[in-house]
Amino acid sequence: MSLSAAANKISDKDFQNIGPAPQPPTTSLNSVSYNQTRPITNFVSNLDLNRRTPAQRSVSHTMKRKSGWISYKDDGLLSFLWQKRFLVLSDSYLALYKTDKNLEDPALLISLTSIVSVSRTQLKHNCFEIIRSNERNSLSSSSSSGSALNLSPSFDSNKKAIYIATKTEYELHDWLDSIFAKCPLLSGVSSPTNFTHKVHVGFDPETGSFVGMPTNWEKLLKHSRITGEDWNNDSAAVIQVLQFYQEYNGISPTSNNSDTAKSNNSSVNSLHHNINTKASTSELLPQRSAPSPPNTRTPSSSSKNKLHTIDTRTPVHHPISSGKKATQQLYSRQQTSNQSPTNNAPPKVMMHQSPYGSDNSTTQKTSQGSTPTNAYRPHHNLSNPYVKAQGSASSSSLHHQQQRTMNAPQAQLPTVMSAKSFGNSNNQSLGTLQPRRAAPKPPTVALKQQAPQTSNTYNNASSVAAAAMAMRKDNHTQQQFKELPPKVPAEPSKDAGITKQKKQSKPLMSNAEIMLRLKSVTFNTDPTPYFKMIEKAGQGASGSVYLAERLESPPSEYQNDHVVSIENNEPQAIGDKVAIKQMILSKQPRKELIVNEILVMKNSRHKNIVNFLEAYLKTEDDLWVVMEFMEGGSLTDIIENSPTNGSNHSPLTEPQIAYIVRETCQGLKFLHDKHIIHRDIKSDNVLLDTRARVKITDFGFCAKLTDKRSKRATMVGTPYWMAPEVVKQREYDEKVDVWSLGIMTIEMLEGEPPYLNEDPLKALYLIATNGTPKLKNPETLSLEIKRFLSVCLCVDVRYRASTEELLHHTFFDMACKPSDLTQLLEWKE
Numbered sequence: 001m002s003l004s005a006a007a008n009k010i011s012d013k014d015f016q017n018i019g020p021a022p023q024p025p026t027t028s029l030n031s032v033s034y035n036q037t038r039p040i041t042n043f044v045s046n047l048d049l050n051r052r053t054p055a056q057r058s059v060s061h062t063m064k065r066k067s068g069w070i071s072y073k074d075d076g077l078l079s080f081l082w083q084k085r086f087l088v089l090s091d092s093y094l095a096l097y098k099t100d101k102n103l104e105d106p107a108l109l110i111s112l113t114s115i116v117s118v119s120r121t122q123l124k125h126n127c128f129e130i131i132r133s134n135e136r137n138s139l140s141s142s143s144s145s146g147s148a149l150n151l152s153p154s155f156d157s158n159k160k161a162i163y164i165a166t167k168t169e170y171e172l173h174d175w176l177d178s179i180f181a182k183c184p185l186l187s188g189v190s191s192p193t194n195f196t197h198k199v200h201v202g203f204d205p206e207t208g209s210f211v212g213m214p215t216n217w218e219k220l221l222k223h224s225r226i227t228g229e230d231w232n233n234d235s236a237a238v239i240q241v242l243q244f245y246q247e248y249n250g251i252s253p254t255s256n257n258s259d260t261a262k263s264n265n266s267s268v269n270s271l272h273h274n275i276n277t278k279a280s281t282s283e284l285l286p287q288r289s290a291p292s293p294p295n296t297r298t299p300s301s302s303s304k305n306k307l308h309t310i311d312t313r314t315p316v317h318h319p320i321s322s323g324k325k326a327t328q329q330l331y332s333r334q335q336t337s338n339q340s341p342t343n344n345a346p347p348k349v350m351m352h353q354s355p356y357g358s359d360n361s362t363t364q365k366t367s368q369g370s371t372p373t374n375a376y377r378p379h380h381n382l383s384n385p386y387v388k389a390q391g392s393a394s395s396s397s398l399h400h401q402q403q404r405t406m407n408a409p410q411a412q413l414p415t416v417m418s419a420k421s422f423g424n425s426n427n428q429s430l431g432t433l434q435p436r437r438a439a440p441k442p443p444t445v446a447l448k449q450q451a452p453q454t455s456n457t458y459n460n461a462s463s464v465a466a467a468a469m470a471m472r473k474d475n476h477t478q479q480q481f482k483e484l485p486p487k488v489p490a491e492p493s494k495d496a497g498i499t500k501q502k503k504q505s506k507p508l509m510s511n512a513e514i515m516l517r518l519k520s521v522t523f524n525t526d527p528t529p530y531f532k533m534i535e536k537a538g539q540g541a542s543g544s545v546y547l548a549e550r551l552e553s554p555p556s557e558y559q560n561d562h563v564v565s566i567e568n569n570e571p572q573a574i575g576d577k578v579a580i581k582q583m584i585l586s587k588q589p590r591k592e593l594i595v596n597e598i599l600v601m602k603n604s605r606h607k608n609i610v611n612f613l614e615a616y617l618k619t620e621d622d623l624w625v626v627m628e629f630m631e632g633g634s635l636t637d638i639i640e641n642s643p644t645n646g647s648n649h650s651p652l653t654e655p656q657i658a659y660i661v662r663e664t665c666q667g668l669k670f671l672h673d674k675h676i677i678h679r680d681i682k683s684d685n686v687l688l689d690t691r692a693r694v695k696i697t698d699f700g701f702c703a704k705l706t707d708k709r710s711k712r713a714t715m716v717g718t719p720y721w722m723a724p725e726v727v728k729q730r731e732y733d734e735k736v737d738v739w740s741l742g743i744m745t746i747e748m749l750e751g752e753p754p755y756l757n758e759d760p761l762k763a764l765y766l767i768a769t770n771g772t773p774k775l776k777n778p779e780t781l782s783l784e785i786k787r788f789l790s791v792c793l794c795v796d797v798r799y800r801a802s803t804e805e806l807l808h809h810t811f812f813d814m815a816c817k818p819s820d821l822t823q824l825l826e827w828k829e
Ligand SMILES: Nc1ncnc2c1ncn2[C@@H]1O[C@H](COP(=O)(O)OP(=O)(O)OP(=O)(O)O)[C@@H](O)[C@H]1O
Pocket: 500, 537, 538, 539, 540, 541, 542, 543, 544, 545, 579, 581, 610, 627, 628, 629, 630, 631, 633, 634, 684, 687, 697, 698, 700
């Protein structure tokens, strides 16, 4: 009898009794066996150890048990949440505990006989997926007969997946080996009952194309400028960003060609703008349901040269003969390819090694992987004399490095970085930096249209950049038109064809509930008599923004049943200028984001946050949100209209940048103190008024951290400003805003964020693999700003500064006076 058949005879109950301990084995462990070809040894779970007598325990100790802390996530309601768990593998069970102290009450207990597949996945670093069957005979019943390639994952409803992530690659292998060795259905000699189709994915240098990819991926890659070299450098990252992309767009890798083409275009565009995949906006509103596990898994590599094996079906079966050796073989190649720079290795470069302003003395102390002996002490490091002692001699070698990478951006990824280059940890490579404001079309198209190809990547990028800049300008011109007909939210509003989000997760709140919430924070009255509309001030994805004049005081709090608290508002005078954002609710794909935005604005009154004044539900479908008017427009406008933009000089001077960043940072600190993450910090979302007041806006994607959830995992934001941990779908916290603030600082220095000339997919790849982006002209910058950037754009979140720490940074000492911004605001007049 095959093992699987034998296993089917075992009742689940036999393995799920965590009550009084079964009798311990009295003889040798091997003698405890079931009637099957290979004994499933040691039915007594070590979970029961605590309940045994010392004598019994000593017997039990001979049983091999493995345990350790891991991150865990399931495919259920809380699937967006990675939770820390203590995992125990005994001979019969895999058990997950909340603590390592009391091993009597597992949060999850999985019988090893129910595990039908274990495979590595790219969901997270060092992550594997366990699929268990609820039905004992599901294996035989679900057997696949087909050998034809079927890319549609037939995820049996009887099967459940959980995901385990370990800290290190080594731990991952260890767990995999141990689980494989103990799971009867994985290590049996029986014939496979459910075939696995694997697609060998790789890059064929002869044809210059990717092979074995699902159609969608192939197309995406074709348009993305992700090259064979990129693949060879970090194939895991390529797959990671493809998965990110796929999940975001909800595309199956098997979509047929026409679908694919359609979705490619729309989704490429959509990535230019904000992303909010999977689920939630925040705890401010209930979370949406989580996505199902990614359709495509990437468990194991199978050949040299980064040939990835993508398991397109579940489950994966590994023959018994494989055992430890086989699993090692299965995973060892990927081990190489998976060593992404930001793998959870200990940080290799210490905080004070400013990637933007270090000298030779700050050598790669930890480039060999040693753990820093000096933990990051924020204030010390930010004002550390050692930091100050670091020279600025970085420029020349950096420049060399820069030139090299500009010519062949991905070809020469250094394995060990000099501290002079971006000393950020973990072999972060240097990326090109030829940003531009928008990349609305696939770069290949843009290149053809705008400029002849040259052999120089930098030139190519520049021409693409120029093309995109022109497009951006067009869009902006459009934005300046007064009284444009209102656009539906799904239509392009800026950045050519970009919508705020493509994927509509199923909201947990019904439409009626959302409306109820909305009504509780709005006046249900027609606001028309209260305002005189003056002109259109801007166009957003969700609606138009108008400049208006207040004609009447807002309705009293008690004018209707739905009390609106405006007690914190500054007194509103007749004649005051206000901004009114008008939205047609039926056209909003995600109304809950609007409620979210109102709630955050309403409760976040700070001098660096755009003040919410009141909101009206004119009709059930027509929402007006009244805010203070910021005449200066967005920081993006200011950068683009700066007299020096386009010249060799930065659009803004360092003192002007210091002023704007400090103000933004104060607003962010205020939010962070309230445990709110903004998640979409960029120049578009920072507004200025004529008194040079700087305020953060656009709170739709805010998330609130709580004691229970101190980290988030939802992919939210706009790709070019996204922190690597977001791109890599890791847990993150408020520090993602600090990364984005660093990118925004680069926008003010260089006109655009890094990689804006790249296709979004490639940009995601570069963010994931390059880590700290490279500056264009570091030699022209002060040490202070480079140090500031290095603490914002630190890949290792532990060493990235908090907003509190940033506010003590010496960079802010050079901040100009508000009046020094006047020139920048003149373009509006
Ligand atoms: N309070 C304000 N004062 C002055 N102008 C504003 C104000 N709020 C927004 N604007 C202008 O309107 C434009 C659109 O703003 P909005 O917040 O709608 O943009 P968005 O973030 O792109 O869109 P959405 O939030 O709808 O997704 C801004 O770029 C800005 O120029």
